[in-house]
Amino acid sequence: xxxxxxxxxxxxxxxxxxxxxxxxxxxxxxxxxxxxxxxxxxxxxxxxxxxxxxxxxxxxxxxxxxxxxxxxxxxxxxxxxxxxxxxxxxxxxxxxxxxxxxxxxxxxxxxxxxxxxxxxx
Numbered sequence: 001x002x003x004x005x006x007x008x009x010x011x012x013x014x015x016x017x018x019x020x021x022x023x024x025x026x027x028x029x030x031x032x033x034x035x036x037x038x039x040x041x042x043x044x045x046x047x048x049x050x051x052x053x054x055x056x057x058x059x060x061x062x063x064x065x066x067x068x069x070x071x072x073x074x075x076x077x078x079x080x081x082x083x084x085x086x087x088x089x090x091x092x093x094x095x096x097x098x099x100x101x102x103x104x105x106x107x108x109x110x111x112x113x114x115x116x117x118x119x120x121x
Contacts, residue, residue, distance in 0.1 A: 028116040037107035063087030
């Protein structure tokens with residue numbers, strides 16, 4: 001195991017004032033159908049953005065969430081750590097509980113249920 005420590009010296013500088021934002025809590029519940037086998041493998045769109053601006057070209061204008069954990073589908077129940085977000089989910093953290101509802105080990109087909117709790121600004 002290697003550990004790298006970097007010392008950084010500096011100070012925070014800002015010309016403007018920054019008001020603290022009230023934290024929000026968002027709960028997301030969706031299913032991911034990951035079917036890779038057969039002649040017609042599929043991916044089912046489980047969530048889509050609710051576009052409110054016609055000129056917004058972003059694929060997800062409401063925001064995105066970043067999860068950084070090992071996610072072994074063979075384990076039925078697991079918890080993943082949310083480590084950040086963009087857009088409406090800026091500065092997101094908390095967790096995602098994932099449940100494998102179906103898994104075919106031979107084909108790697110799976111149906112996963114996600115219950116995500118986000119705390120964000």
